[in-house]
Amino acid sequence: MRAHLSLKDGPEASKSLRRELREDSQETRSKHFLCLPLYRGGCPEKGSARRSPKRSRREAPVQDLAVRKSGRRDLIRLLKLWKVRRGVPLPSFVLEVLGLEGAKSTPPLLEPQLGAALAYIRDHVSDRSIADPANSNNNLADTMTPLEKATTRGAAAAAVNARTWNEVFG
Numbered sequence: 001m002r003a004h005l006s007l008k009d010g011p012e013a014s015k016s017l018r019r020e021l022r023e024d025s026q027e028t029r030s031k032h033f034l035c036l037p038l039y040r041g042g043c044p045e046k047g048s049a050r051r052s053p054k055r056s057r058r059e060a061p062v063q064d065l066a067v068r069k070s071g072r073r074d075l076i077r078l079l080k081l082w083k084v085r086r087g088v089p090l091p092s093f094v095l096e097v098l099g100l101e102g103a104k105s106t107p108p109l110l111e112p113q114l115g116a117a118l119a120y121i122r123d124h125v126s127d128r129s130i131a132d133p134a135n136s137n138n139n140l141a142d143t144m145t146p147l148e149k150a151t152t153r154g155a156a157a158a159a160v161n162a163r164t165w166n167e168v169f170g
Contacts, residue, residue, distance in 0.1 A: 070100050075113045082118075085170040088155045089148040090125070094140045097133065098124060114168075115160065122156035125149050 079099045083090060102120025103113040124130070126149045132138035144152075162168045 071108070072100060072103055072113065074110055075099060075103055075117060078110065078114055079117060082155075082159060082169055086155050086159070088152050089144075090121075090152045091140075091143050094125075094130060094143065095121070097130065097140060118156050118159045122153055122160055125152045125156065 076096055076099060079095050080092060082088065083092070083095055088095075098121045099117040101124075102117040106112045106116045125144075128141060130140040132140055141149075159168045
C-alpha cells in the first residue's frame with residue numbers, strides 16, 4: 001500500500017469508513033455468508049456444481065475466541081468487506097487465519113495491518129498447507145481449489161498495488 005492511503009486524513013474520514021464498514025457488514029451477513037465454505041466449487045443454491053463436501057473438524061469456540069482475543073476485529077471486518085466487494089472466493093475462516101498471521105507484527109493502526117495482511121494473503125494463499133490454529137490435523141488449504149487460490153492471489157496483489165481505497169474495496 002502506498003503512503004497516501006492513510007486513515008489519518010482526519011477523524012471524519014475514519015468515522016465514515018467505520019460507519020460504512022458496519023453498515024456493509026450488517027448487509028453482507030444476510031446476503032453473502034449463507035453458504036458454508038466447506039463446499040468446494042461454490043454454493044448449491046447459486047446454481048454451481050455441487051461436489052462432495054470437504055469435511056473439516058472446526059472447533060468453532062476455540063477459533064472464535066482466538067479472533068476476539070487478537071484485538072484485530074476491525075481488520076477482520078475490512079478483509080471480509082474486501083472479500084465481498086471484490087468477489088474473492090476465499091473461505092471466511094481461511095481469510096481470518098491468513099489475515100491475523102499476516103498482521104502479527106504490525107502496529108495497531110488499520111492501514112499497516114491491512115497492507116500486511118493482504119501481502120501475506122498474496123504470498124501464502126497458494127501454500128500446500130495452511131494450519132488451523134485450533135486443530136493441527138486440519139489443513140485449511142484443502143478447502144480451496146487451485147482456481148480459487150489463483151483468483152484470491154490475483155485480487156490480493158491488485159489490492160496491495162492499489163493507490164486509493166476505492167481501488168482496494170471497489
